[in-house]
Amino acid sequence: MKYWHRLPREVVNAPSLETFKVTLDRVLSKLVELKMALLIAGGLDQMTLEGPFQPKPFNDSVVSEV
Numbered sequence: 001m002k003y004w005h006r007l008p009r010e011v012v013n014a015p016s017l018e019t020f021k022v023t024l025d026r027v028l029s030k031l032v033e034l035k036m037a038l039l040i041a042g043g044l045d046q047m048t049l050e051g052p053f054q055p056k057p058f059n060d061s062v063v064s065e066v
Contacts, residue, residue, distance in 0.1 A: 004012070008027055014020035 007024070011020065011023045011027055014023050
């Protein structure tokens with residue numbers, strides 16, 4: 001229930017299941033884009049991301065020695 005109460009009103013008030021799915025997908029996509037933009041810009045600590053879809057850290061600058 002706590003997640004339902006966090007959804008935007010436009011998602012909760014969707015008139016049909018199909019509209020609910022489309023609106024939820026749109027809202028979640030915008031949220032992911034925002035969080036990724038903040039992460040890339042350095043304005044969001046990686047540890048503040050929650051949920052099962054956390055990005056993995058980039059280690060391009062780390063070279064393992066042989």
